[in-house]
Amino acid sequence: MAYRVDGVIVDADSGLPAAGLVVRAYDDDLLFDDFLGEARTDAAGRFTVPFTEVQFMDVIETRPDVYLRIFDPSGATLLHSTKAQVRRNAGLTEHFELRIRTVCPPS
Numbered sequence: 001m002a003y004r005v006d007g008v009i010v011d012a013d014s015g016l017p018a019a020g021l022v023v024r025a026y027d028d029d030l031l032f033d034d035f036l037g038e039a040r041t042d043a044a045g046r047f048t049v050p051f052t053e054v055q056f057m058d059v060i061e062t063r064p065d066v067y068l069r070i071f072d073p074s075g076a077t078l079l080h081s082t083k084a085q086v087r088r089n090a091g092l093t094e095h096f097e098l099r100i101r102t103v104c105p106p107s
Contacts, residue, residue: 005066006048007096009041011103017045018102020073025049027056028065028086036064040073063089070100 005025009018021041027034036051056064066087070080080100087094 001053001092002050003036003052003064003090003092004048004050005036005068005090005094005096007046007098009045009047009070009096009098009100009102012099012101013103017041017043018100019043019045021047021079021102022071022073022075023047023049024069024071025051026067026069026083027061028067028083029056029061034064036066063091066090066094068096068098070098072102 009021010016011018019041022038023041024038025036027036034056036055037049039047039049041047067081067083069078071078079102080098
């Protein structure tokens with residue numbers, strides 16, 4: 001069965017689409033989280049991560065518990081995570097509309 005996570009990411013400060021960010025989707029599990037896939041946001045801030053049940057299904061889990069981690073364009077710096085708002089028993093398509101800070105404050 002084909003699943004997908006899609007959405008739009010906008011910069012919270014400027015209100016402009018957040019292009020070029022790396023979006024990684026995960027299935028939240030008790031022992032370790034399953035990586036579902038990744039995509040890069042386009043010029044309009046849109047992304048789509050397709051995946052199948054093979055990537056998350058096990059004996060007790062028949063639907064994914066989806067969350068996202070959004071990284072800078074290099075894929076190295078975590079900018080935002082939705083792990084605190086996991087979408088339990090997600091459907092075939094889960095849509096996210098996120099306003100995040102895309103620039104990390106100086107440390």
